Amino acid sequence: MKLNIYKFIFLFSIFTVSVYAELIEDYDSLRTNILKGTLSIGYKLPAGRKKELRDSDLSLNYSIYNLNAGLIYQINPYIQIGGVFDFHSGSGTNTQIARNQYEMKTDGKSLGIGGGLGVNAFLFQRTFFSVSFENQFKVIHFIEQLKATTEQNISLWDYTYSNIGLSLTSQLNLNFAISKRQTVSAITFYDHSTFFYNDNQLSSHHDLTASFETPYYNTEGSLKNSHSGFGIGVKYSVWFMRRNKKVDSQEETKNEIPKTPDGAKKSSNRKAVKIEGSM
């Protein structure tokens, strides 16, 4: 059976959370931070980006810049969860051989904005270096302009479409702290988006509605983008809230030596009693 990538990530997330739940059982997480705001700027290298068409994959390798903001709730020292807001943009030109027939040149521009849920699990954490596995599930609004021509400049495609879709981004981050609030991250990522595309051009020629009413498979198809590779990001974080140091305060109270009203230390009234007995 073909393994569904979404189910795999879902299960991996459950497994990760389960393992960490065990690990942190004895950890005094109540002394750490609660809520933080993050703002990050990222750059993803122009490789591994493609549009998954039904007939073939269309390479759209160009650089992507993204701006990401989040409001993160820290569950424990290892798990963070929160809302994320993302904006990305990119453009570029690709050339590929289509159908072993002709050279197809593709000019693409994309613009996306979205928001959703982010889960960040720290696999390794030290003061200046950490490794984290991050997942973001977002609803995105995506605008893409796509022009394709042959080398003889015959127009093949000229589309600009705007659509809403679902996006899943999984990435492994190597985070280097450069200051108390700033980190630089090396990113390995996999991003997959599905857009629900409705081509209104069809209705102007024929009424094909009956042909496309299908509960099982959709001949209209949906646009799918995938992008994997490497990137770099700079993140700025600000903690808004901190939990009370309950354990520390209790310990301090316990260890404090009671004082008399005049400030002198009060000695213990207990006396050692020697108990003797006979068998």
Place this chain on the structure above:
Amino acid sequence: MISLFLLSCSLLFESKEYGITVNYTVINTLNEQVLVKDNNFSRGFIPVFISANDTFSFSQKYTWTMERDRSDVNTLAPKNKATYHFEVFRAGINNDFSVLDTFCLLGPDYPDDSLPDLSIEQDVQFYDTLIIQGE
């Protein structure tokens, strides 16, 4: 914790993949080259040039996943056509393929008599042919 994980693992085996394959043949009977494009980009057909009096064939496999043991899974309704909607451009005098010549619909021929017992779980083959010809 472990039981939750094992329960989640069982989800992997709850669904099953189904599919059909549709085989298309496009025949160009004209004495000039044509450019064939699907006007629905999301369907993912890369435009193809077909030389004069030449033929182009391609097949598409449509797969979908649904939960196992669904009672109506073995019936493929005639309306579930995997239909292409092609635009055909002649090369023209300037060889720029700028003039839309025909607008064609291509869908698979279904073996109607076998529909009630058609098992789409198996890889069922469908065929259709588009002939590009002059006025």
